[in-house]
Amino acid sequence: MPSALRSSIARVTRVLGGPAESQPPTDGQLLTRFVERADPDAFAELARRHGPMVHGVCRRALGRRDGVDDAFQAAFLVLVRRADTVRPREAVGNWLYGVATRTARAARTKAARRGNHETPMNPIHEPAARDEAPPEETGLLPFLDREIERLPERYRVPVVLCELEGRSRGDVARQLGIPEGTLSSRLAYARKILAARLKHHAPGSLAVLLTLVATQNVIAAPRLAAITLQKLSATGTVSTAARTLAEDVVKGMFLSKLKVVSLTVLALTAAMIGRSGGSNRAEAQPPAPLSFARTAAPVPKPLPAPKEWVLGKTWVAQPTTVNIALFSPDGKRVFSTASLVSAGAPGQPPQPFQQFREWNAVTGKLEREFREKEAAELESVAFTPDRKRGASGTKSGQLVVWDEIGGKPVRSLATGSRVWAVALAPDGKWAVTGGDDGAGRLWDVATGKEQLLMRGHVGAVRGVAISPDGKTIATGSEDEKLHFWDAATGKLLRQVTDAGSICGLTYTPDGKKLLSGTGTEITVRDAVTGKTLHTLGGCVLPGCGVPLSSDGKLTAGYGPSADKKAYGIIVSDVTTGKQVAFLTTKISFRQVTFSPDGTRLVVSGSDEQHRGMLETWVLK
Numbered sequence: 001m002p003s004a005l006r007s008s009i010a011r012v013t014r015v016l017g018g019p020a021e022s023q024p025p026t027d028g029q030l031l032t033r034f035v036e037r038a039d040p041d042a043f044a045e046l047a048r049r050h051g052p053m054v055h056g057v058c059r060r061a062l063g064r065r066d067g068v069d070d071a072f073q074a075a076f077l078v079l080v081r082r083a084d085t086v087r088p089r090e091a092v093g094n095w096l097y098g099v100a101t102r103t104a105r106a107a108r109t110k111a112a113r114r115g116n117h118e119t120p121m122n123p124i125h126e127p128a129a130r131d132e133a134p135p136e137e138t139g140l141l142p143f144l145d146r147e148i149e150r151l152p153e154r155y156r157v158p159v160v161l162c163e164l165e166g167r168s169r170g171d172v173a174r175q176l177g178i179p180e181g182t183l184s185s186r187l188a189y190a191r192k193i194l195a196a197r198l199k200h201h202a203p204g205s206l207a208v209l210l211t212l213v214a215t216q217n218v219i220a221a222p223r224l225a226a227i228t229l230q231k232l233s234a235t236g237t238v239s240t241a242a243r244t245l246a247e248d249v250v251k252g253m254f255l256s257k258l259k260v261v262s263l264t265v266l267a268l269t270a271a272m273i274g275r276s277g278g279s280n281r282a283e284a285q286p287p288a289p290l291s292f293a294r295t296a297a298p299v300p301k302p303l304p305a306p307k308e309w310v311l312g313k314t315w316v317a318q319p320t321t322v323n324i325a326l327f328s329p330d331g332k333r334v335f336s337t338a339s340l341v342s343a344g345a346p347g348q349p350p351q352p353f354q355q356f357r358e359w360n361a362v363t364g365k366l367e368r369e370f371r372e373k374e375a376a377e378l379e380s381v382a383f384t385p386d387r388k389r390g391a392s393g394t395k396s397g398q399l400v401v402w403d404e405i406g407g408k409p410v411r412s413l414a415t416g417s418r419v420w421a422v423a424l425a426p427d428g429k430w431a432v433t434g435g436d437d438g439a440g441r442l443w444d445v446a447t448g449k450e451q452l453l454m455r456g457h458v459g460a461v462r463g464v465a466i467s468p469d470g471k472t473i474a475t476g477s478e479d480e481k482l483h484f485w486d487a488a489t490g491k492l493l494r495q496v497t498d499a500g501s502i503c504g505l506t507y508t509p510d511g512k513k514l515l516s517g518t519g520t521e522i523t524v525r526d527a528v529t530g531k532t533l534h535t536l537g538g539c540v541l542p543g544c545g546v547p548l549s550s551d552g553k554l555t556a557g558y559g560p561s562a563d564k565k566a567y568g569i570i571v572s573d574v575t576t577g578k579q580v581a582f583l584t585t586k587i588s589f590r591q592v593t594f595s596p597d598g599t600r601l602v603v604s605g606s607d608e609q610h611r612g613m614l615e616t617w618v619l620k
Contacts, residue, residue: 043080046079046092049165050092052165071104075103106249158183308619309571309601323337323338323339334614336357379419389403398413399413417433423465430451438477440454440475457481464476465507466487472484482525504544508527521538547591591603
């Protein structure tokens, strides 16, 4: 920690308590002063501006005072350590909102695993709120935070600065360097998205919730930033729990730009079975219908003994973050998708769409491109092992099963809940979805009827998997529980607690192991008992399960190196639980995928300019 910060209590107090400057510096200017000169006054002013918002996020997520204090302190410790990574520098509030959300989530996970949590030294005591919100409103606040975090950055920033921090639109527009009208349009569109997402919980509640949050932020913590800065300025007074939380969040900073993975079944299914033809230029119209059945699934080849992964090629693949990238069945092409927004008609909101591109996996040469407007709302995707059938789930609750792209789907049906995860039976005749309502559902593809309803989770089901023999269904949730169900009767067979906030599940081809992935680690489990066999480094993101080579021997996730000096792809042996390779990557991670023969990897994400990037690795 900068020595200047430790000796600045008096100066910090003066800045926090003193009158505002006639022309106050922007957040970006303050951050630059702190990064380049370790200026404690600049840091103190940032804490004064954003402290109430950070504390509000922690309080809504945790509800318990000691845990809130730890998470609050940890969020500002992360800012001390990673201030130089904030991009753009004017977006400090948005950056801190994401850090606070992840810090509170990590604190909640640790508390659940331990059964109790450490009480911080000299806890911060917040004033009691003068007006208690109705239970139905306070119960929805965590949902509001989760949905705000999922907004695209251009819409999330106005919500954080204007709605959560209560700043004027003119002030925020000047800080961001955009016209006030543009800011107002983005804010209106963001509110429209949030209202639509919250309507299933409490129709018409958005305005009430935003007002409640803003009011609580003003009431809750006028002295919190000053007290926390005093703690940061004196060695040893920050709680051990806060320091541990900060370290965990620093290790996971690659999630700071996390967006909901928006997938396109058109892009993905075309990617898996698309023909190799195409021009170097983008086609004006989508390609002719392609059928899963026309392409034979490749026979998995035994993986050679891992020796060395060599960087193949890195290139700019999309104008914004690549949501997902997949190899073609023959491994010769890579397909990428990205969520974009086109300018709407006058008076209309911007129109989102999904851009699909096909690349030569060796040269990185663009071979084909098209866009699909309807795919902008897709949430998850899955395929049968032979790649002859695909399924997708949407935010609006639709399940679509496809055999042919460009033609009519085999089945399109309403599930009644947002589809966070989807899995297809090996024969493609039935599918399982994981919903926002905490339930798993089994669907008959031929009839479109719900066959089983599997209730037992209290959080969104973000991971589902079907055993290779089709007899068992596994569901994982953000409630940190893993359930195993009888696929014939829907009976709960067993439950695993403290499984972490699961966002992906994948069975090995032999059905003996189940991989569960969270935002911090991958766990190899016994497929029958759910018992942990190995805990591997690296995280996975929701939407496509846990990455696994075709022979089930290797998995991969994103995380820190052994010496904590770099971040990259951690390739691990599923059988032994040992790390076999660490691939240093400079792109902001989104997903990693194995080629069909297991000798290649493609990493997708973005660079510092937020351009969508692809990176290939070859096993020599």
